[in-house]
Structure formats: C-alpha cells, structure tokens
Amino acid sequence: MNCLREADVVVVGGGIMGTAVLRELSKYDLKSIxxxxxxxxxxxxxxxxxxxxxxxxxxxxxxxxxxxxxxGNTLYHILEDQLDLDxxxxxxxxxxxxxxxxxxxxxLLERGRKNGVGGLQILSAEEVLAKEPNLTKTVTGALWAPSAGVCWPFAAALSFARSAVQNGAEIFTDCRVEGIVVADGKVTGVKTSKGLIKTGLVINAAGLYADEVAKMAGDESFSIHPRKGEYILFDKTVADKMVNGIVFPTPNKTTKGVLVCTTTHGxxxxxxxxxxxxxxxxRAVTITGMDRIIASAKKLLPEIPLGAAITEFCGLRAASDSGDFIIGKSRVAGLLHAAGMQSPGLTAAPAVAEELARLVRELLPMVHLKKGFQSILPKKTVFHRLSRVKQAAxxxxxxxxxxVICRCETITEAEIVAAINESCGARTVDGVKRRTRAGMGRCQGGFCGPxxxxxxxxxxxxxxxxxxxxxxxxxxxxxKEPAAGEEA
Ligand SMILES: Cc1cc2nc3c(=O)[nH]c(=O)nc-3n(C[C@H](O)[C@H](O)[C@H](O)COP(=O)(O)OP(=O)(O)OC[C@H]3O[C@@H](n4cnc5c(N)ncnc54)[C@H](O)[C@@H]3O)c2cc1C
Incomplete structure (x- = not known):
C-alpha cells in the first residue's frame, strides 16, 4: 500500500467529536490528520x-x-465568539x-446541582406559562436551566475543522479507514482508501462505527447499537404558535422524551x-415514528400547526452497551476512544477534546503548546442579518x-461562493446547504437547488x-439520452 502521510496522531471521523479533537490537538506542536x-x-x-x-x-x-x-457547556460559552458559532x-x-x-x-434539580449546573430553579405553573404561553394549561411546574441553548451543529463541526486547518492540521475526506496496523501490541499505522498513514496514535471518533474501528485494532471491548430518533421541522411563519426555547417533558427511566424546541434560525x-x-x-423516517412524536408533543403543545411542517428527518444515536461515553485509552497501545457518544455528545465535544488532548500529552510527553496558535476564526458575512446600510455597502x-439565490432564507450568491472557496469548502449541493442554509427553508431547495x-x-x-x-x-x-434519430 502506498504511504499517504506520516503523522503523530490520526483522528478517525469528521463529526463534532473528531473535529473538536483535531482543533484541540492543533494547539500543540503535533502533526495531526x-x-x-x-x-x-x-x-x-x-x-x-x-x-x-x-x-x-x-x-x-x-x-x-x-x-x-x-x-462542554461552559466551553461553548467561550468558543462561541472565537469560532463564530451560531x-x-x-x-x-x-x-x-x-x-x-x-x-x-x-x-433532577438535586442531580443537576451535584453535577455542578448553576442557576437551576423550579418554576411555578404561572411562571412557566409566562415564558411559554402556548404550552398545555395542565402544567404544574418546570425545572428551569438558564445555561442551556441551541446551536447549529454542522456549522460548529465545520468551524472546529477550519480552525484546526488554520493551525496546521490536515483533513482528508472520501478517506475511509479500512484497517489499523498493530505490531507488538502497538498501533503503527492506519490503512485508508487513499493509502497508509504511518502513526503511533489513533483517536477513534467514528460515531456509529467506533466499535468496528476498534475491532480493526483487535479491541472488542464494546459494541455500538443504533437508536433512531425522528423529527418534524416547522416553518418559521408559525413560530408564534410554538415555543420560544427548549421544552422537554418530564423524562422517564429510558428517555428524555419528545421535546418541542426552537432552532438557531427561528x-x-x-x-x-x-x-x-x-x-x-x-435513516428512513416512518409513519409510526411521526404518529408517535406528534401524539407525545401534543401533550406539551396541544395546538401544533401540522400543515406548516416543512421536512422530516432522522438521526441515529451511537448507543454503547454501558450507556455511558467511552473516553480514554484502549488496551491496544496507541489507540484512544471517543465512542458511545450519544446525547449529550454534541455538548460534551469540546470537553472530550480537552480530555483526549490531555491523554495524548501523557503518551507524548515531549509535545508542547505551539507558539502562534490562532484561536479566532475570521467571521463570516451573513447577509440577511446585516442592517440595510451594511447590506448596501x-x-x-x-x-x-x-x-439572492435562496429566497426562503435570503442567502446570496456571494455567501455561496465563499462557502465553496473557504477552507474545508463545500463540494456538493447539501454541503452548500450545511454551510449557508441555502435550501433549508420552506421550499427545501426546490427553487434554489438548480x-x-x-x-x-x-x-x-x-x-x-x-x-x-x-x-x-x-x-x-x-x-439527456438522444432520442432515436436525434443528434447526440
Ligand atoms: C436523535 C438524536 C438527538 C440528539 N440530541 C442531542 C442534543 O440535543 N444535544 C447533544 O449534546 N447531543 C445530542 N445528540 C448526540 C450528538 O448528536 C452526538 O453525540 C454527536 O453528534 C456525535 O458526534 P460524533 O462525531 O461522535 O459522531 P458522528 O457525527 O456520527 O461522526 C462520526 C464520523 O465518523 C465517520 N466514520 C465512521 N467510520 C469511519 C471510517 N471507517 N473511516 C473514516 N471515517 C469514518 C462517519 O462518516 C462520521 O462522519 C443526539 C443524537 C441523536 C441521534
């Protein structure tokens, strides 16, 4: 197999976890891929x-x-401005x-206080309805957690990635890990679809496939099972009939339950x-799933304007057999895991990245913080958020x-061109959508896709x-195939 690269650390998986880890590693004088x-x-x-x-x-x-x-929640409060997170x-x-x-x-209040969560408070029914007037009038109270928020997950992952690249890390997409080379009980390389990467350290952030990546190195200590979660997304025009923030039902022993929630974009x-x-x-969305979430959500919000649904989608949780995150060293030397990252994995990502960087420093004690690490990403222009004067300028x-290319979300050609030409730029129509929101509005790309x-x-x-x-x-x-008798 051809040798693609040599690296101190190879991170497998470009989700929120892998990208957050890569950015954390880019603070050190390491060659990370x-x-x-x-x-x-x-x-x-x-x-x-x-x-x-x-x-x-x-x-x-x-x-x-x-x-x-x-x-992780604390770190997002710091990273928000540095990485221009939404x-x-x-x-x-x-x-x-x-x-x-x-x-x-x-x-939950007691558990939260022991976990170190600040500001938790039980609100009366009146206080809850003052915050969320459309909720069921059968409310008896609520646990209020002021430090929670909503983010734009793929933009966050892309910001971590762009920041890492800005600081010297390298990213290969379309690059599947097919094997991990282990000699004398130690990792010595990663076999990918683009060639071999020689390395002594691999961080496994492969999400649903983290168990399979672990097995490639001979580590069979855990397995990952997919747990489907389906959603219905509503148009912004009905926002006043919905909720202002994040509303969970009271959880039971197995799940946090079906919630009603706003998004960063309204x-x-x-x-x-x-x-x-x-x-x-x-990732198929099912009729049974839709019926269940509608019935559950109606217990919180009795009048849901179902006609304003613009899309349905589904995500798969990477549930581990233990139920907890699997973070740390494998029994195979040189392999570290960030696995079993079901909820709250998105929130936890920057903290997990800190923890893994600490372990990498333990394994590579000669590694130091690099001079000139750039913590700030240049801010993007979001045209529809500018004042009229700034838009004209x-x-x-x-x-x-x-x-304006996407009329639903008011996304301009300049923003799309920037999303294609920036580092880790878009190469597909959905890649443009994830970076700019073109195609995420009411027509779901029907107008702007072409x-x-x-x-x-x-x-x-x-x-x-x-x-x-x-x-x-x-x-x-x-x-178009030429018709019979037509010139090609
Ligand atoms: C329904 C649902 C709701 C959730 N809600 C929340 C929430 O509100 N808040 C929260 O904090 N968390 C939430 N989570 C959890 C959160 O989404 C995850 O913890 C997080 O996205 C996991 O990120 P990851 O990078 O580990 O995995 P992924 O995003 O799946 O990334 C893993 C990557 O590894 C790649 N990969 C796999 N195998 C290979 C290979 N062999 N070679 C190369 N690449 C490979 C994959 O293609 C993928 O891109 C939710 C999850 C679900 C499913």
Whole structure:
C-alpha cells in the first residue's frame, strides 16, 4: 500500500467529536490528520440531532456524561465568539403536568446541582406559562436551566475543522479507514482508501462505527447499537404558535422524551422518538415514528400547526452497551476512544477534546503548546442579518451580494461562493446547504437547488452533470439520452 502521510496522531471521523479533537490537538506542536469516509464533514449523527447544548442536570452523578456535559457547556460559552458559532442561549424547561412529575423535577434539580449546573430553579405553573404561553394549561411546574441553548451543529463541526486547518492540521475526506496496523501490541499505522498513514496514535471518533474501528485494532471491548430518533421541522411563519426555547417533558427511566424546541434560525421542531434498530445506515423516517412524536408533543403543545411542517428527518444515536461515553485509552497501545457518544455528545465535544488532548500529552510527553496558535476564526458575512446600510455597502463591494439565490432564507450568491472557496469548502449541493442554509427553508431547495448546482459547477470548474447532491451517484442532473434519430 502506498504511504499517504506520516503523522503523530490520526483522528478517525469528521463529526463534532473528531473535529473538536483535531482543533484541540492543533494547539500543540503535533502533526495531526483527520480522516473521514464521506465526501464532507459532519455527515453522520452530527448532522441530525436536537442541537441542544444541554445544561447537564440529566446525566447520573459521577458519570463521564455528567462531567463532560457541564464542562462542554461552559466551553461553548467561550468558543462561541472565537469560532463564530451560531448559538442561542435560550435556557431549557423540563415541564411537569402532575404532582408525581414535580417530584421527578426535584430529583433532577438535586442531580443537576451535584453535577455542578448553576442557576437551576423550579418554576411555578404561572411562571412557566409566562415564558411559554402556548404550552398545555395542565402544567404544574418546570425545572428551569438558564445555561442551556441551541446551536447549529454542522456549522460548529465545520468551524472546529477550519480552525484546526488554520493551525496546521490536515483533513482528508472520501478517506475511509479500512484497517489499523498493530505490531507488538502497538498501533503503527492506519490503512485508508487513499493509502497508509504511518502513526503511533489513533483517536477513534467514528460515531456509529467506533466499535468496528476498534475491532480493526483487535479491541472488542464494546459494541455500538443504533437508536433512531425522528423529527418534524416547522416553518418559521408559525413560530408564534410554538415555543420560544427548549421544552422537554418530564423524562422517564429510558428517555428524555419528545421535546418541542426552537432552532438557531427561528424554526421549531418536535421529536425525537427513540427506536432501537439493527441497521446503522437506516435513516428512513416512518409513519409510526411521526404518529408517535406528534401524539407525545401534543401533550406539551396541544395546538401544533401540522400543515406548516416543512421536512422530516432522522438521526441515529451511537448507543454503547454501558450507556455511558467511552473516553480514554484502549488496551491496544496507541489507540484512544471517543465512542458511545450519544446525547449529550454534541455538548460534551469540546470537553472530550480537552480530555483526549490531555491523554495524548501523557503518551507524548515531549509535545508542547505551539507558539502562534490562532484561536479566532475570521467571521463570516451573513447577509440577511446585516442592517440595510451594511447590506448596501456589501453589494457595493461585491455585486454577488445583490443576487439572492435562496429566497426562503435570503442567502446570496456571494455567501455561496465563499462557502465553496473557504477552507474545508463545500463540494456538493447539501454541503452548500450545511454551510449557508441555502435550501433549508420552506421550499427545501426546490427553487434554489438548480441555481446552487450551477454555481458549484462554475466555481469547481466541472460540468453541471457532475455536481452531486451529497454522496456518490447523487447527481443533480443527467445528460439527456438522444432520442432515436436525434443528434447526440
Ligand atoms: C436523535 C438524536 C438527538 C440528539 N440530541 C442531542 C442534543 O440535543 N444535544 C447533544 O449534546 N447531543 C445530542 N445528540 C448526540 C450528538 O448528536 C452526538 O453525540 C454527536 O453528534 C456525535 O458526534 P460524533 O462525531 O461522535 O459522531 P458522528 O457525527 O456520527 O461522526 C462520526 C464520523 O465518523 C465517520 N466514520 C465512521 N467510520 C469511519 C471510517 N471507517 N473511516 C473514516 N471515517 C469514518 C462517519 O462518516 C462520521 O462522519 C443526539 C443524537 C441523536 C441521534
């Protein structure tokens, strides 16, 4: 096998976990490489979840989940500005509708305080309805957690990745790990679809496939099972009939339950359910799932404007057999895991990254913080958030700001061109969508899809028939076969 690279550390998986780890490692004088099997980053669980930066009252006291959640939440408050992350610190409510549920809230309050969550408070029914007037009038109280918020998960992963690259790390997409080379009980390399990477350290952040990556090195200490969660997303036009923040039902022993939640961009969603399945690639949305989440969400929000649903989607939790995160050293020397990262994995990611960087320093004691680490990413222009005066100035400077490509979300050609040409830039129509929101509005790309395809073709210097929606063979347009007698 050809040797692609040599590296001090190879991170497997380009979700929120892998990208956060890569950025943390880029603070040190290390050669770090991330490999991702898909054509873009954040195409796994990181692209389909509830997007909540949890406060941290839910996880059992003393668990890895609890520790990483609370620290991760704190870190996002710091990283928000450095990495230009899109976060709304809305706070969250866990709503009770009976006396028994109020007792559960008191347990959650106690657990949260022991986990180190600040500001927790039980609100009366009146206080809850003052915050969220559309909720069921059967509310008896709620647990208020002011430090919770909602984020834009794939943009966060891309920001971690761009920051890491800015600081010297390297990323290979379309690069599947097919084997881990172990000699004398130690990792010596990673076999990928693009060639061998010689390395003594591998960080396994492969999400649903973390057990399979571990097995490649001979570590069979855990397995990962997919647990499906389905959602319905609603148009912004009905936001006033929905909720202002994050509203959970009182949890039971197995799940946090179906929630009603705002997004960073003003939409609302209901979901997720929790369905154990076999197939790690099964992202189908089901009628049964939809019926269940609608019935559950109606217990919190009785009048849901179902006609304003704009899309449904599904995410797969990477549930470990222990139920807790698996973070740390494998019994195979040189292999570290960030596995079993189900909720609150998104929140925990920057804290897990800190923990893994600490372990890497333990294993490579000669490694030091690098001089000149750049913690700040340049801010992106989001045209629709500018004042009229600034919009006019932007158009003066670059006329492509004057061409609105996605009418639902007011995304301009200049923003799309920037998303293609920036580091870790978009290569597919969905890649543009994840970076700019073009195609995420009410028409779900029906109007702007062909125009985004044209822009991608022009910027990448390829014919429109080669532009992909997402994965291999998902072409947006095909060359028409000539009819009999017609010239080709
Ligand atoms: C329904 C649902 C709701 C959730 N809600 C929340 C929430 O509100 N708040 C929260 O904090 N967390 C939430 N989570 C959890 C959170 O989404 C995950 O913890 C997080 O996204 C996991 O990130 P990851 O990087 O570990 O995995 P992923 O995003 O799946 O990334 C793993 C990557 O590894 C790649 N990969 C796999 N195998 C290989 C290979 N052989 N070679 C190269 N690359 C490979 C994959 O392609 C993938 O891109 C939720 C999860 C679900 C499913």
């Amino acid at each position: 991330l490999v991702e099997k898909e054509p873009d980053l954040a195409m796994g669980t990181t692209k389909a979840n509830s997007a909540i930066l949890h406060a941290g009252f839910d996880a059992p006291n003393g668990s890895m989940k609890a520790r990483m959640n609370v620290r 976060i709304k610190w809305t706070g969250s409510l866990v709503v009770a509708t009976s006396e028994e549920e109020l007792a559960t809230l008191r347990e 939409n609302t969603f209901i979901g997720p359910n929790a369905e154990d399945i076999e197939d790690k690639d099964d 932007a158009v003066q400077k670059n006329k492509l700001y004057g061409r 125009r985004v395809t044209q822009i991608l073709a022009r910027e990448l210097g390829i014919p429109v028939t080669e532009v992909l929606k997402e994965r291999a063979d998902s072409h947006m347009f095909y060359e």
